[in-house]
Amino acid sequence: MARFRARPMSTFDVINPATESTIGSVASHSLEETDRVIEKAALAFESWRKVSPGDRARLLRRFADLVDTHQEELAQLEVANAGHTISNARWEAGNVRDVLNYYAGAPERHSGLQIPVEGGINVTFHEPLGVVGIIVPWNFPMPIASWGFAPALAAGNAVVLKPAEITPLSALRLGELALEAGLPEGVFNVITGSGSIVGWRFVTHEKVAKVCFTGSTDVGSRIMAGCADQVKRVTLELGGKSANVIFADTDIEMAASRAPGGVFDNAGQDCCARSRILVERSVYEKFLEHFESAVTGFVVGDPQLETTEMGPLVSDEQRRIVESYVPEGAPIAFQGNCPTGPGFWFPPTVLAPVSPTDRAVREEIFGPVVVVLPFEDEADAISIANNTPFGLSGSIWTENLGRALRVARGIDSGNLSVNSHSSVRYWTPFGGFKQSGIGRELGPDALDAFSDVKNVFISSES
C-alpha cells in the first residue's frame, strides 16, 4: 500500500473492517493543498473544454478499458477497504467501467437546438460548468464516484473528487488509471481529506462551479445552504428509509426469500435499503415464518469468499450507531448469524412488532436492521410507505399490474421496483424525492446536470 503514502502534513489510517488491521495510510490534505488542486483543475478545464467531443469520447473509452483490465484489482481494494463481498465489489468495478462507456457515448451526442425565429435563428449549446466537486460517501465508493465523474468529464468539466475519509483507496487508484488512459493532468483529481476541510472547500471556493454530493441528509442540507451563497449548482443524493411493500396476492415464499437481499446487501449500508417491510395483514405471520428461514440462512462472513452474502460494517463507529437501534429489550423477532472476533460484525436483525413512532421505524439505520409492519389495504400501505421525510427507493410485490402501478404512483419516491429490489441501472435516472435529495444522476440526461444551456441568436439581416 506504499504508493498511497504522499508527503502529507497529516495522514489517516485505512482499516480493513473484516480484520480491523491497518492496510495503509493516506494524506489528510489541508485547505491550502485543496486550493492548489482546485486551481490546477481550473487551469486544466480551459484546455479540456476545447478537446473535441470525439477525442473526449475516445479518452473516456480508454479509461473504461483500463478499469475493465483492472476490475479484479479494484474489486480487491474495495473488499479490503470497505468490507464489500467480492461478488459485490466485482459488480461495482464493472459498474464504473459501464458508466464510463455509457457516458463516452455522450459528448458526440450532446448537441443543442436550432430554433428559427423572426430575423434569424437561435442555436443552443450545452456549455460545461467548469470545475465540478464530487463528494463521495463510504458505502459505495466506486460506483457513486463514477456516477458523478463520468458524466461531468463527458460534458467537458474538470473534476475534483473527495472520497470518504475511511474508504479512499479505490478512488485513488481510479485517479491513477485516468492519467494512464491519457486524460490530461489536472482534469480528474482525487484529493483525500476530511469533509470539513476538503469537502467544504468545494462549497466555498469560487472556482468550483458545482458540488455533486452523496451522503447524509444532515451534511447535504448544510452543503445546499453553503452553495446558495454563490448560487452554486448542487446535486444531492441523500439518505433513505425505503419500504418493501408485500401484498397478499404475491408469492409470499418468494417475496420472503428475496427480502434479505433488499435490505441486508452491503450490510444494510445502502441508501436504497428496503429497511421497512410492510406486509398485508392477512399474510403477515406467513411472511414472517418464511422470512425467518431466509434471514437465518443469509451467509455473513469473510467478504473474500464468493459464497458470502454479507460482510462486516464499515467501521467500529458505524457498528456502535447500528447497535444503538437494537438496545437491551428491543423487539427482536429473529436474528441471523455473524462471525465473532475481529471485524465490525453485526448480524442481520429483524424487529417486530414495532410501533410507527419507534426510532428504528423512523430513522435511517444504515445497517442490517429491518422493521416489519402490517398494513390493511392499498391506501394504508401507501400512507405508511410515505410516512417518512425520505423518498429514495422502494419495492412493491404483487401479481396485480394495476395495483402495482397505482401503488408505484402513490409512493413519493424516486426509484421503485415491482417484484424486484433493483434500484440502479446506469442508463436510467436515479435520485430522491423529499429529503432524499435533489436532482438526478445517471440516465440519458445526466450531462444536462453538468452543463448550462447557452442560447445564441444569429441575425440573418445584417
Ligand code: NAD
Ligand atoms: P456523510 O454525510 O457523513 O459523508 C459523506 C461525504 O461528505 C464524505 O466524503 C465526508 O467526508 C463528506 N463531508 C462530511 N462533512 C462535510 C462537510 N461539512 N462539507 C463537505 N463534505 C463533508 O455520509 P456517510 O456517513 O459517508 O454516508 C452515509 C450516508 O450517505 C447515508 O445517509 C446514506 O443514505 C447516504 N447515501 C446516499 C446515497 C444516494 O444516492 N442517495 C448513496 C449512498 C449513501
